[in-house]
Amino acid sequence: xxxxxxxxAHHHIWRVADQPWLSGPMVPRIFGPYEPIxxxxxxxxxxxxxTACGITQSVYVQTNWPLDRVEDEVRWLRxxxxxxxxxxxxxxxxDMFADDAPxxxxxxxxxxxxxxxxxxxxxxxxxxSSASPTPPTG
Numbered sequence: 560x561x562x563x564x565x566x567x568a569h570h571h572i573w574r575v576a577d578q579p580w581l582s583g584p585m586v587p588r589i590f591g592p593y594e595p596i597x598x599x600x601x602x603x604x605x606x607x608x609x610t611a612c613g614i615t616q617s618v619y620v621q622t623n624w625p626l627d628r629v630e631d632e633v634r635w636l637r638x639x640x641x642x643x644x645x646x647x648x649x650x651x652x653x654d655m656f657a658d659d660a661p662x663x664x665x666x667x668x669x670x671x672x673x674x675x676x677x678x679x680x681x682x683x684x685x686x687x688s689s690a691s692p693t694p695p696t697g
Contacts, residue, residue, distance in 0.1 A: 567609055567617040570646070572639070574599050577624055577632070602643045617645055621652035629653065 573596075575582045581597055609617060624632040629652050636649050 564615040565613050566647070567614045569620045570605060570609070570617050571620060571622045572600055572602050572605050572646075573622045574601070574635075577628070577635070578622060579625060580623055602639050602645050606643065606645050616647040618648045618650060619646035620650045624652060626652060626654050 573581065575598060580586075581593070585592075585594070605617075619636055621629075621632065633649060633651050636646065640646060
């Protein structure tokens, strides 16, 4: 049986106040009914659940913040990490169809946790993901 470290390669935390799609009217979503997640789900709750399962590191994946607030998302996650040590890495949102996508993604790492960006079909955008070739360390 494996007894080494476990990395959760895709998890979310959120504050409802940052998620217009979560606090707005219920609409059909690709992941089905979402009434149970229409509440804050913060790092302390995630860490308690994750560490109980043996998870020692994690990669936060964007939660469909408005694209004009992605810098706020990365900034918030930097603060969360400074306070808790979690998440280990961050994959932020990006509009992969925007003309400035390469520049905005390249300029985004205002946090040493930032390791990539992805588009999301949940926000009405879809397309290829972009990630840095090297995960963050430390």
